[in-house]
Amino acid sequence: MIIIGERINGMFKDIARAIKERDPRPIQEWARKQEANGAHYLDINVGPGSPDPVGAMQWLVEVTQEVSELPLCLDSTKYDAIEAALKICKHPAMINSVPAVQAKMERVFAMAAQYNAEVIGLAMSEEGIPKDADARVALAAELVANAMAFDLPPDRLFIDPLVLPCNVAQDHGPEVLRTLREVKLISDPPPKTVVGLSNVSQGTKNRELINRTFAVMAMANGLDAAIVDACDDELMAAVATARILLNMDIYCDSYIDVFKKSNRL
Amino acid sequence: MAVEILKEKYRSKVGQVVLGATAAEGGTRSHTITVGGESALPFLHFEGEIPNRPVVALEVWDMAPEEWNPCFKKYYGDVFDDPGAWAKKCVEQYGADLILLRLVSADPDLKDSSPEECAAAVKKVLAAVGVPLIVLGCGKAEKDAAIFPVVAEAAAGENLLLGVAELENYKAITSACMAHKHNLIAQSPIDINICKQLNILIAEMSTALVDRIVIDPTIAALGYGIEYSYSIMERARNGALQGDRMLAMPMIGNVGFEVWRTKEANISAEEEPGWGDQEERGVLWEATTAAAYLQAGMNILVMRHPRAVELVKKNIDDLMCDNSY
Numbered sequence: 001m002i003i004i005g006e007r008i009n010g011m012f013k014d015i016a017r018a019i020k021e022r023d024p025r026p027i028q029e030w031a032r033k034q035e036a037n038g039a040h041y042l043d044i045n046v047g048p049g050s051p052d053p054v055g056a057m058q059w060l061v062e063v064t065q066e067v068s069e070l071p072l073c074l075d076s077t078k079y080d081a082i083e084a085a086l087k088i089c090k091h092p093a094m095i096n097s098v099p100a101v102q103a104k105m106e107r108v109f110a111m112a113a114q115y116n117a118e119v120i121g122l123a124m125s126e127e128g129i130p131k132d133a134d135a136r137v138a139l140a141a142e143l144v145a146n147a148m149a150f151d152l153p154p155d156r157l158f159i160d161p162l163v164l165p166c167n168v169a170q171d172h173g174p175e176v177l178r179t180l181r182e183v184k185l186i187s188d189p190p191p192k193t194v195v196g197l198s199n200v201s202q203g204t205k206n207r208e209l210i211n212r213t214f215a216v217m218a219m220a221n222g223l224d225a226a227i228v229d230a231c232d233d234e235l236m237a238a239v240a241t242a243r244i245l246l247n248m249d250i251y252c253d254s255y256i257d258v259f260k261k262s263n264r265l
Numbered sequence: 266m267a268v269e270i271l272k273e274k275y276r277s278k279v280g281q282v283v284l285g286a287t288a289a290e291g292g293t294r295s296h297t298i299t300v301g302g303e304s305a306l307p308f309l310h311f312e313g314e315i316p317n318r319p320v321v322a323l324e325v326w327d328m329a330p331e332e333w334n335p336c337f338k339k340y341y342g343d344v345f346d347d348p349g350a351w352a353k354k355c356v357e358q359y360g361a362d363l364i365l366l367r368l369v370s371a372d373p374d375l376k377d378s379s380p381e382e383c384a385a386a387v388k389k390v391l392a393a394v395g396v397p398l399i400v401l402g403c404g405k406a407e408k409d410a411a412i413f414p415v416v417a418e419a420a421a422g423e424n425l426l427l428g429v430a431e432l433e434n435y436k437a438i439t440s441a442c443m444a445h446k447h448n449l450i451a452q453s454p455i456d457i458n459i460c461k462q463l464n465i466l467i468a469e470m471s472t473a474l475v476d477r478i479v480i481d482p483t484i485a486a487l488g489y490g491i492e493y494s495y496s497i498m499e500r501a502r503n504g505a506l507q508g509d510r511m512l513a514m515p516m517i518g519n520v521g522f523e524v525w526r527t528k529e530a531n532i533s534a535e536e537e538p539g540w541g542d543q544e545e546r547g548v549l550w551e552a553t554t555a556a557a558y559l560q561a562g563m564n565i566l567v568m569r570h571p572r573a574v575e576l577v578k579k580n581i582d583d584l585m586c587d588n589s590y
Contacts, residue, residue, distance in 0.1 A: 252465060
């Protein structure tokens with residue numbers, strides 16, 4: 001599974017402060033730490049309420065790329081900020097994200113085609129997040145069709161079925177898992193899938209246990225990527241183990257280390 | 266309507282290992298040999314690149330082999346006592362691409378030759394032939410640990426392929442290869458998990474050595490479990506093509522050694538009249554075993570009988586013909 005490290009995000013206080021003071025050290029430290037623990041992509045998010053999201057995004061990309069060769073996942077609802085970042089990314093990036101809303105899809109897929117970027121497509125529309133899997137899959141199909149119209153192959157599109165906290169929206173859990181399975185039937189090649197894992201445990205106790213349990217369940221349902229705390233060792237070990245049990249990697253005694261190093265080999 | 270040809274897409278490819286070094290590269294070989302580099306399953310030229318042909322090594326011992334079948338006498342009998350002359354004959358008359366020198370005499374139960382005597386034998390073969398050289402110890406781990414540093418130093422610059430490293434004994438040989446820049450054979454007992462683990466352990470000692478490992482998956486002769494080794498090699502190769510870096514190494518197998526231990530290769534026509542001529546049978550047993558392992562992705566075949574080598578080299582010629590479309 002593709003691990004997208006979530007830690008460079010202005011929602012975290014140390015990152016918010018670093019952005020405000022233009023202090024590269026915390027950003028670069030988290031970039032290094034996440035890469036060393038096995039992240040394949042680094043999510044970059046300036047956080048809410050930034051006075052200059054475009055400038056902040058560009059600065060985050062610059063300082064991150066000074067210490068890491070990993071591809072970036074540009075996480076913003078401000079498409080100008082994403083476009084500014086795409087211009088300076090050293091490697092093809094991932095755009096995080098676009099909902100199934102016509103005007104937004106047209107902007108984002110055109111941008112993705114221009115900069116050879118991958119895209120995370122959210123299974124939600126102007127009406128919000130659907131209650132069940134069928135409606136999620138219908139929105140996913142809309143995303144796939146629009147991506148193809150812009151010559152973005154379906155396997156460069158990651159469908160996010162949108163995970164909700166298990167303490168407030170328990171009934172969504174199985175619907176998300178069913179969505180993961182069914183979006184694979186939309187096209188050939190099928191789109192990829194991604195979840196923002198930490199969402200599932202918002203506001204709960206035992207957050208890490210809930211995260212890693214859901215990660216493994218989602219992998220068994222075909223999940224391709226997840227935005228996660230890459231420094232959560234138990235989570236990374238669970239993912240590595242699931243890959244062995246799903247026959248995705250060949251077993252050896254050091255399989256957890258091998259998985260963590262797979263981003264650098 | 267045009268037919269759309271479905272082709273498998275592979276994510277990665279097998280690493281390339283260069284054996285030997287010319288004068289310009291600090292050695293004395295007349296040429297180098299590169300193995301590996303495939304980006305498709307064996308000989309599927311239409312799905313990827315097969316940039317280097319599989320090569321055949323002939324086996325030379327540093328003492329006359331008493332247990333070899335008498336049929337080998339007419340080919341090697343005059344040179345059994347001289348590893349240099351033996352190697353020369355293998356290259357010049359029998360078409361060996363490279364030489365594998367087995368330091369049998371170091372075995373404490375045989376001649377117990379010293380590391381210096383072993384190094385002298387290696388030097389002798391290096392002086393006699395221009396092809397790259399593979400050197401194996403005597404197979405007794407404790408003694409081999411004493412041999413490798415001396416041999417590796419004596420042949421520094423020659424870019425040998427040294428073997429073997431095993432899960433329980435890999436540090437001495439790995440250190441010797443690190444210190445004197447040689448390649449090494451990582452041997453696992455028909456076990457994909459140990460194969461991968463051993464490569465990881467070697468990589469932990471030296472990341473640079475990852476590109477210098479040749480996998481010996483341990484093979485069996487036809488009729489003695491060939492399907493087990495074959496399937497292990499298939500899994501390793503599929504893993505390599507799917508991006509498993511710790512299995513993406515070229516492979517070597519001791520075909521001659523295994524085949525010429527079997528009853529089918531050795532028993533006389535008098536004892537088994539229905540089986541036909543012994544030597545002819547042995548040659549075919551060795552060539553057939555080799556042919557199977559070529560299909561499993563073996564890059565270096567270590568063989569014994571000159572006529573089996575001839576058959577296998579013809580087979581390699583045919584398999585290397587481009588079949589892409």
